[in-house]
Amino acid sequence: MRRHVLRSLVLGVLAPAAIASTAQAQGTLKIAMIEPLSGGAASAGILSQKHFGYFVDKINAAGGVNGQKIEVLFFDNKISPQESLIILKKVIDEGIRYVSQGVGSVVAHAITDAVLKHNERNPGKEVIYLNYAAVDPALTNEKCNFWHFRFDADADMKMEALTNYLAKAKGLKKVYLINQDYSFGKAVAVAARAMLTKKRPDIEIVGDELHPLQKVTDFSPYVAKIKASGADSVITGNWSNDMLLLIKPGKDAGLKVDWYTYYAGTLGSPTAIGRDGVGHVKQVTEWHKNALPEADPDQIAYEKRFTGKEDDFAYWRLKTMFEMLVETMKKAKSNDPVKVAKALEGMKYKTVLGDVEMRADNHQLLQPLFISTMSDKVKYDVERTGLGFVTNGKIEAKDTATPTTCKMDRPK
Amino acid sequence: MMDGRPSAAVSVPLAGVAARRGRRAWPWLLAAAGLCVLPLVPGLDSNFVRSLVSQMGIAAVFALSFNMLLGQTGLLSFGHAVYFGLGGYVAIHGMRLINAGLPIPIPLVPLFGAAGGLFFGVLIGSVTTKRAGTVFAMITLGLGELVVAASLMLTRFFGGEEGITANRTRAPHLFGLTFASQLEVYYLIAFWAFLSVALMSAFTRTPLGRMCNAVRDNPERAEFVGYNPQRVRLLAFAVSAMFAGVAGGLHAVNYEIVAAEALGAARSGAVLLMAFVGGIGSFFGPILGAMVITWLQVSLSDYTTAWQLYFGILFIIIVLFAPGGLAWLIALHLPLARARMLHTVLPGYLAALAPALVMVLGGSLLLEINYRLATKPELGTRMSLFWVAMDVSRPWPWIAGLAMLAGGFYAFRRSWALVAAGWHAASERMREDGAP
Amino acid sequence: MLELVIFSTLNGVVYGLLLFMLSSGLTLIFSMMGVLNFAHASMFMLGAYFSYQVGKLVGFWPALVLAPLLVGLIGAGVERYGLRHVHRHGHVPELLFTFGLAYLIEEIVVMGWGRNPIENRVPATLDFPLFTLFTTSYPAYKAFMMAVSIGMFVALYLVLKRTRIGLIIQAALTHPSTVAMLGHNVPQVFMRVFAAGTALAALAGVIGGFALLTTPNMAAALGPIVFVVVVIGGLGSLGGALIASLAIGIMQTFAVALDVSLLDLLRHAGVAIGRESALFELASIKIAQAAPMIPYVLLVLMLIVRPKGLLGTRET
Structure with a gap:
């Protein structure tokens, strides 16, 4: 184990304490999860870590796949593309052929590009990249490649779903767009404008704001501006602090708008938004805890295993991803990445929420999407706040598809 | 200023x-x-x-x-x-x-x-x-x-x-x-x-x-x-x-x-x-x-x-x-090495090393326990550190950590006298030999 | 329009005053000790977390006093057992010490309260709209923030102008070496000023914590801006810091309302930049879009034109 030689050189004193065991049992199918596990973005990475742990244990308890148990190795990339690329080298050195990542489109771009180059340069040692959360549309359009598979709806698809819902919504007259000033935020703004003008020409877009990413500490000025514009709805792709900081000044100033968001339900947000959001904060997601009348067995089992205040089952798409992966491997009768990739392309699968399909032309999963609103009258709440989300509308998988510019080279 | x-x-x-x-x-x-x-x-x-x-x-x-x-x-x-x-x-x-x-x-x-x-x-x-x-x-x-x-x-x-x-x-x-x-x-x-x-x-x-x-x-x-x-x-x-x-x-x-x-x-x-x-x-x-x-x-x-x-x-x-910085630490020892006198300070360092190790172990034990409880409570209170399994809901790991930290620190401070003595001896010898 | 102007002014003033509370302590520390204290905003963050924790035990009002005192004590300890030792090695090690400290404090906060925002809510006694003008309401806690910061400025002013220690501090601000020569216990004055400075930052944290978002990265978010205020205001000048804070607060707030880009201005002047031009992208950035960057532009301009800062008495 070269890496162990290195490690003992680094720090003879400190014992491996926290990261999951690197014991390399022969014959396991290894998946490398590359996510931030320390630093500011760690909570997102740790959340995924728990979900990975849960699903892999579930698969192994059922006997693994094709006679192999699955083992996930967690690597901390500190949300840095550069560190992710060093880790990717390490992962490939160790013969791991499945890589998964989702937190941060920047990192996703770096990984998908590096995986493509590695696979071109090292035939026979191909690596698959399973993306479950990085939603920059470019990843399945101009930057797409055969080895990248995305299990989350991209920013455009979510907007497609949202505007499909808004197309039928009543009482909407003036919409304000506020987004972060970088590729993702701009993509949201552009998509919102284009799709709204097409589907609801009667709606007036009264503002199209871009603000620097994670730099604003006080959103009151923006709220005053939204208020002055007379908007009745706001669409925002903002995440983390940029989203949380918007809601409160809005309530303080007596701003009465509906917030259509991408990320109001992510870890920590319901706690931070609190009751200010009831009835007005909406999100577009592939699932939420009240999407089905009764809790899903995985939701129950997961929350039995992880019992912290913020340990909600959150990644439905990881459930879909692992189920589809196992199904594909069984169908291909092999755990070889190339065969699996070929079988995964165009794969159709049934879930309790509806039919899903891995698009063959750009490797984007089509899955049903939900528009839901924060409410204090829910069966299943999140983060023990007494708050949760209730469904306003469901958009079927086929209605979320957007045109793609993807042109990929396929292996022979 | x-x-x-x-x-x-x-x-x-x-x-x-x-x-x-x-x-x-x-x-x-x-x-x-x-x-x-x-x-x-x-x-x-x-x-x-x-x-x-x-x-x-x-x-x-x-x-x-x-x-x-x-x-x-x-x-x-x-x-x-x-x-x-x-x-x-x-x-x-x-x-x-x-x-x-x-x-x-x-x-x-x-x-x-x-x-x-x-x-x-x-x-x-x-x-x-x-x-x-x-x-x-x-x-x-x-x-x-x-x-x-x-x-x-x-x-x-x-x-x-x-x-x-x-x-x-x-x-x-x-x-x-x-x-x-x-x-x-x-x-x-x-x-x-x-x-x-x-x-x-x-x-x-x-x-x-x-x-x-x-x-x-x-x-x-x-x-x-x-x-x-x-x-x-x-x-x-x-x-x-x-x-x-x-x-x-x-x-x-x-x-x-x-x-x-x-x-x-x-x-x-x-x-x-x-x-x-x-x-x-x-x-x-x-x-x-x-x-x-x-x-x-x-x-x-x-x-x-x-x-x-x-x-x-x-x-x-x-x-x-x-x-x-590190270069300064090295530069400090270069004259000794050149005068072949590193061996005079070595015993002091060795004597300081053991308590320093104990201190570091104790400190990181406490840190790891705390960090684990604070950031990953779902993993429970049983953990393994330095190849030792422990249950941190009991007081013993904490006491051990504290004792190692405090004891190590005390012994380290005491052993520092040895290091100083070694250095003193070395510089005396060098002055006698007329080394720079 | 009038509504937007009035509330933008109010928002700008509140934000500016919050910046002032944060930067007044740093101005004192920086001017007297020459320490670019990178951990200052961390003390602000500690203030927010401590008030949340203490507030849970004894209620908000005692926490308003207790949390800054606790943080002030920590500040005294930092100066006495850390900075004082590094001081003799020069300013870079001092600065790096505070750099490392900021790092440590963030990790310790994570260890204590986790990485996600905590539920640091406005206390119920302050959680109501104070008045409603046109259609916009103004929350009471913002008025409270204003009151506290103005009260703090007055108190600080009185201490500096009317007390003996204030005199020494004032003297040390402008002529640091002379004060030491006059036989004052400068290290002790330093320690007290450092403790007081951090306590002020913590006070800002207590009332800023519920207006902003209490997370482990709130220090990193505000830190650079506070430096900007201190430098623009000028070394050794509380008045300068106040003016700089308010100016930055108000400018930033109003800039958000300006949907004008250089491109539009040039078009008015009859100059057109083509879409293909290399400058197109730069010129098409709206002022509103760049609003949060305004402090840094100001900083760079100020340092080039007048390195002393607005009311500063000496250059560095």
């Missing part, structure tokens, strides 16, 4: 020594030979190690270029990554041109970086270097923030947050080098890093390099001798930015992607840490710092999610107890 020369205090005594010693050729030859065989040594011949060492080489060039400002010219910059990043962007755009058919082989790409660094160094430096001291530091802080913000807004040149990618294999292949393997890239980086270090070392001995020291130590006097301190600062700044650009260019070749991260505040902070931990008073200190910090950054997180905490503690300990 703020004297306008923030760095002078630490750097003066060692700078001259390093310059004198740097003249011998054998350390250079040895280093070159070492760089050649390193990636082939069994156990170190994986792509991961090659890529780690490549990263170290890039960091070393960057840290040296930073120290050209801080250690040599007395200019503290909070935004040095700007030139690393901008150099990197110019280099990656150069690589894209090459991909599109420009007939330049990949090994010359770092020159794009150098040109980019130099260009922006002159452009921005002509404004910033009008001042020295704290004012300079604050301007670089502000400019750093502005450039980062601009990099996200101006997507045509910066490609937004996901950056710009290129392909190093789609280029004219000189001598059959395709740069598809990390080994070839490693040699490319090793070559440029070695060359840059040699050039920067030579720079310290040029008249301009000496004038930098003069401007750092006493700008008024430098002015009296007929040198315009502003001009000297600008020249040093431009040269430093150029080498930062070389590092950025190497980064572009190594990762084939340059993203906003490359010019951000985190990297500007990291290079400051590298230079300081290594020692800003010595020429080679920053190289040492770059290697150690890069290694820790990549490897420490394999062991513990609390790595940032250890990092912070280690850093504070160095600032408090060894402000001259």
Whole structure:
């Protein structure tokens, strides 16, 4: 184990304490999860870590796949593309052929590009990249490649779903767009404008704001501006602090708008938004805890295993991803990445929420999407706040598809 | 009080020594030979190690270029990554041109970086270097923030947050080098890093390099001798930015992607840490710092999610107890080694080592328990640390940790007398022998 | 329009005053000791977390006093057992010490309260709209923030102008070496000023914590801006810091309302920049879009034109 030689050189004193065991049992199918596990973005990475742990244990308890148990190795990339690329080298050195990542489109771009180059340069040692959360549309359009598979709806698809819902919504007259000033935020703004003008020409877009990413500490000025514009709805792709900081000044100033968001339900947000959001904060997601009348067995089992205040089952798409992966491997009768990739392309699968399909032309999963609103009258709440989300509308998988510019080279 | 020369205090005594010693050729030859065989040594011949060492080489060039400002010219910059990043962007755009058919082989790409660094160094430096001291530091802080913000807004040149990618294999292949393997890239980086270090070392001995020291130590006097301190600062700044650009260019070749991260505040902070931990008073200190910090950054997180905490503690300990950095610690022992007297201080060190280990073990035991309970309560109270299983809901692990920490500290303080005695004996003997 | 102007002014003033509370302590520390204290904003963050924790035990009002005192004690300890030792090595090690400290404090906060925002709510007694003008309501806690910061400015002013220690501090601000020569116990004055400065930052944290978001990265978010205020205001000048804070607060707030870009201005002047031009992208950035960057632009301009800062008495 070269890496162990290195490690003992680094720090003879400190014992491996926290990261999951690197014991390399022969014959396991290894998946490398590359996510931030320390630093500011760690909570997102740790959340995924728990979900990975849960699903892999579930698969192994059922006997693994094709006679192999699955083992996930967690690597901390500190949300840095550069560190992710060093880790990717390490992962490939160790013969791991499945890589998964989702937190941060920047990192996703770096990984998908590096995986493509590695696979071109090292035939026979191909690596698959399973993306479950990085939603920059470019990843399945101009930057797409055969080895990248995305299990989350991209920013455009979510907007497609949202505007499909808004197309039928009543009482909407003036919409304000506020987004972060970088590729993702701009993509949201552009998509919102284009799709709204097409589907609801009667709606007036009264503002199209871009603000620097994670730099604003006080959103009151923006709220005053939204208020002055007379908007009745706001669409925002903002995440983390940029989203949380918007809601409160809005309530303080007596701003009465509906917030259509991408990320109001992510870890920590319901706690931070609190009751200010009831009835007005909406999100577009592939699932939420009240999407089905009764809790899903995985939701129950997961929350039995992880019992912290913020340990909600959150990644439905990881459930879909692992189920589809196992199904594909069984169908291909092999755990070889190339065969699996070929079988995964165009794969159709049934879930309790509806039919899903891995698009063959750009490797984007089509899955049903939900528009839901924060409410204090829910069966299943999140983060023990007494708050949760209730469904306003469901958009079927086929209605979320957007045109793609993807042109990929396929292996022979 | 703020004297306008923030760095002078630490750097003066060692700078001259390093310059004198740097003249011998054998350390250079040895280093070159070492760089050649390193990636082939069994156990170190994986792509991961090659890529780690490549990263170290890039960091070393960057840290040296930073120290050209801080250690040599007395200019503290909070935004040095700007030139690393901008150099990197110019280099990656150069690589894209090459991909599109420009007939330049990949090994010359770092020159794009150098040109980019130099260009922006002159452009921005002509404004910033009008001042020295704290004012300079604050301007670089502000400019750093502005450039980062601009990099996200101006997507045509910066490609937004996901950056710009290129392909190093789609280029004219000189001598059959395709740069598809990390080994070839490693040699490319090793070559440029070695060359840059040699050039920067030579720079310290040029008249301009000496004038930098003069401007750092006493700008008024430098002015009296007929040198315009502003001009000297600008020249040093431009040269430093150029080498930062070389590092950025190497980064572009190594990762084939340059993203906003490359010019951000985190990297500007990291290079400051590298230079300081290594020692800003010595020429080679920053190289040492770059290697150690890069290694820790990549490897420490394999062991513990609390790595940032250890990092912070280690850093504070160095600032408090060894402000001259690692190079200073080494320089302290060099005269002893030369006089063959290391054995007189060794027993003291050994005696101090045991309690120090106990102390560190106890401390990290407490930290790990705390961190685990705070950040991962779902894993329960049973954990295994240092190959010992324990249940942290019971008081014993805490008591053990505290006892080890306190006991180790007490014994360490006591053993320090032995170290001091050893040093005393050594210096006595050296004085008798008439050694320097 | 009038509504937007009135509330933008109010918002700008509140934000500016919050910045002032943060930067007044740093101005004192920076001017007297020459320490670029990178951990200052961390103390602000500690203030927010401590008030949340203490507030849970004894209620908000006692926490308003207790949390700054606790943080002030920590500040005294930092100066006495850390900074004082590093001081003799020069300013760079001092600065790096605070740098490392900021790092440590963030990790310790993570260890204590986790990485996600905590539920630091406005106390019920302050959680109501104070008045409603046109259609916009103004929350009472913002008025409270204003009152506290103005009260703090007055108190600070009185201490500096009317007490003995204030005299010494004032003297030390402008002529640090002379004060030491006059036989004052400068290290002790330093320690007290450092403790007081951090306590002020913590006070800002207590009332800023519920207006902003209490997370482990709130220090990193505000840190650079505070430096900007101190430098623009000028070394050794509380008045300068106040003016700089308010100016930055108000400018930033109003800039958000300006949907104008350089492109539009040039078009008015009859100059057109083509879409293909290299400058197009730069010129098409709206002022509103760049609003949060305004402090940094100001900083750079100020340092180039007038390195002393607005009301500063000496350059560095």
